[in-house]
Amino acid sequence: MKKKISITINGKSVASEIEPRTTLADFLRDSQRLTGTKLGCEHGVCGACTVLINGTPGRSCITFAATLEGAEVQTIEGFEKDPVMEAVRHAFHTEHGLQCGFCTAGMLITARDIVRRFPSADEKTIRNELSGNLCRCTGYMGIVKAVQKVLHEVPAEDRVRNPVANKAAIQPFAFKPFKPKADSSANANSRPAFAKSAGESESANGWTRITDSFTVARSRAETWSLFSDFARMASCMPGAVLEKSDGKNLEGQVRVAFGPIRAGFRGKATVERNDEIYKGLIVGGGSDVASGSRAKGQVTYQLQSTDNDSKTIVNLTLEFQLQGALAQFSRAGLIKDFASRLIGAFAKNLADELEGRRNTRNESAELRVSSLVWSVLVSRMKTLWAKLTGAPTNDRGGS
Amino acid sequence: MKAHAFSFERPLDVAGASRLLAEAKGEGRVLAGGQTLGPMLNMRLAMPKLIVDIGNIAELKSINHFSDRIVVGACVNHATLEDWIDLTPLGRLLSHAGGSIAYRAIRNRGTIGGSLCHADPAADWVTTMSLLQASLLTASTKGKRRLVMSDFMLGTYSTALNSDEMLVAIDIPKISSEARWGYYRVCRKVGEFPEALGAVLLDAPRSVARVIAGGMNGKPANLTSISEFVAATGKTPELGQIESEIGQIEPEFDAIDLRHHAVAVRRAIQMALL
Structure with a gap:
């Protein structure tokens, strides 16, 4: 699976065979022994790995070398004859722009870019432009001073075309009121119906709670029978596979897709049911080994008959807590948005299942409903499950 | 912090990329600039089987x-x-x-x-x-x-x-040459994803007035009553007025979320009316 690449590094053409997952930074350091480029965060935030790619600064830690076929790369080792870099280096030296030196290669390359693009930069511009390079020693004072010192020394031919300085549109004329036409994109607000119907949702101590209710055109007894059949119920949960069930203890997994992230939570759950009051509680937890994420939670469901028992109102409450990489990656509100979508899809599938609209073999229509494509899971004992829709990082593994 | 092993293709045209994605049957992922997918691959949050690099098209x-x-x-x-x-x-x-x-x-x-x-x-x-x-x-x-x-x-x-x-x-x-716009991000550190975004377009010749609240829990929100108010009066609405419309669209927001978003929207409106 190795790829052949040829890249020009510091003026020399280099041909090599690499694994596609090799980052430019690892390629430079491990194969080319150009260890001036440092790796800090490895996700594009700290700036230590900054090099020039085709003449402009880029992060070598998140750029795969295989994407750079034919490109020109310049590392900190390749600036010996660059007059601007010489001035920047000198200024870092005289202004105490470095201490431990770990951020320095990236700082120098960024500083060189700043003085070329903003010949008349003020301190605010310099600090803004430096915000993508972290230094834990200097407090930035020396670095900012070094950049300021070099600003006036950059010869005109080394400057790049300066972008429009003031981007704000200040109109020379006074604003005149007008009547806008109806906005065709106003429906942009439409949230999924279930998100709106979710009367309650709150987060506390890492727990998120989402409630939803919907009505199905079936009697309570008939609806309750679906809630007693865990295999059928699991089939309504996007991405869920029930592997074992004795009526009380459940085992299985839930596959979730969250943008490019896919996770498979494997777990167990137990069920408590009260047939008298048509109420049930599923408590469980699971983990996704690949992303090192854990989830636990519970679902409460309660049925209420209405319209002379021709219809049933289903009240659902989901409470869950997510820990590990997935939780750290995302902002809380986003996970809630997803969990609401998941519950909504579950509710819709349950209603369709009860009212006989559901065809488990042909669900392409649902795919469009929310288009989070649930990829296929081949479970050893089960047939291919082509599942879709849905949302993610939710939780309570198990069911 | 190293990506899992994946297959890699670098097609030269859209037709080639489309074919690769179709053949991958959902296991392929498009890589453009890689500034989001790169970190996610490094952290192994994303582990697609095939990466289709469209950066060479x-x-x-x-x-x-x-x-x-x-x-x-x-x-x-x-x-x-x-x-x-x-x-x-x-x-x-x-x-x-x-x-x-x-x-x-x-x-x-x-x-x-x-x-x-x-x-x-x-x-x-x-x-x-x-x-x-x-x-x-x-x-x-x-x-x-x-x-x-x-x-x-x-x-x-x-x-x-x-x-x-x-x-x-x-x-x-295209918006008209007399169009006004405003844009404001509430952000704790330069360069981070903002907590809230406000964007405003007042394009009188095209009769378009739009006020968008971004950085919501889901899609951006189109604040139609705020945009009508601004277009009709040329005035900056009070924070409470903006909070009320955002609150109707995103009932889950707490007081802090609402304030962040209302401030972003209000400052964007002020910028557009300058």
Whole structure:
């Protein structure tokens, strides 16, 4: 699976065979022994790995070398004859722009870019432009001073075309009121119906709670029978596979897709049911080994008959807590948005299942409903499950 | 912090990329600038079997000007738009929004199409393209589609793109030369995803007034009663008025969320009315 690449590094053409997952930074350091480029965060935030790619600064830690076929790369080792870099280096030296030196290669390359693009930069511009390079020693004072010192020394031919300085549109004329036409994109607000119907949702101590209710055109007894059949119920949960069930203890997994992230939570759950009051509680937890994420939670469901028992109102409450990489990656509100979508899809599938609209073999229509494509899971004992829709990082593994 | 092993293809045209995605049957992932997918691969949050690098497809890097619109290729990077020397209101807006994203080293490689397809609610292009009601042009082996921004983004990290489909270009309607706009991000550190975004367009000759709240829990919100108020009066609404409309759209927001978003929107309105 190795790829052949040829890249020009510091003026020399280099041909090599690499694994596609090799980052430019690892390629430079491990194969080319150009260890001036440092790796800090490895996700594009700290700036230590900054090099020039085709003449402009880029992060070598998140750029795969295989994407750079034919490109020109310049590392900190390749600036010996660059007059601007010489001035920047000198200024870092005289202004105490470095201490431990770990951020320095990236700082120098960024500083060189700043003085070329903003010949008349003020301190605010310099600090803004430096915000993508972290230094834990200097407090930035020396670095900012070094950049300021070099600003006036950059010869005109080394400057790049300066972008429009003031981007704000200040109109020379006074604003005149007008009547806008109806906005065709106003429906942009439409949230999924279930998100709106979710009367309650709150987060506390890492727990998120989402409630939803919907009505199905079936009697309570008939609806309750679906809630007693865990295999059928699991089939309504996007991405869920029930592997074992004795009526009380459940085992299985839930596959979730969250943008490019896919996770498979494997777990167990137990069920408590009260047939008298048509109420049930599923408590469980699971983990996704690949992303090192854990989830636990519970679902409460309660049925209420209405319209002379021709219809049933289903009240659902989901409470869950997510820990590990997935939780750290995302902002809380986003996970809630997803969990609401998941519950909504579950509710819709349950209603369709009860009212006989559901065809488990042909669900392409649902795919469009929310288009989070649930990829296929081949479970050893089960047939291919082509599942879709849905949302993610939710939780309570198990069911 | 190293990516899992994946297969890698670098097609030369959209047809080739579409074919690879179709053959991958949902296991392929498009890589454009890689400034979001790269970190996610490194952290092993994303582990697709196949990466289809579209960074070498020339047709995705062009910007085409028409009398009433511009069509920006999906692989045009943020820095190209930031540096755009175009003093029309639209040119300045694209330059301002593009220049707000992350850091220059990220903007040199990250692309407008990649940002829209990732559909992070706090992304600058998501808010800006909602403000401009751009159309997104897609391609797959089954054909081409055109989707307006409000239909393209479905929710957090979720778009109407099918797994075998890719974004090709963004068709942006031109705003008039007298149009006013404002843009404000509430952000704790330069370059981070903002807590809240406000974007405003007041285009009297085209009778378009739009106020967008971005960085929501899902899609951007179109604050129609606020935009009507601003267009009709030329006044900046009070925070409470903005909070009330945002609160109706996002009932889950607490007082702090509401204030962040209302402040972003209010400052964007002030900027547009300057």
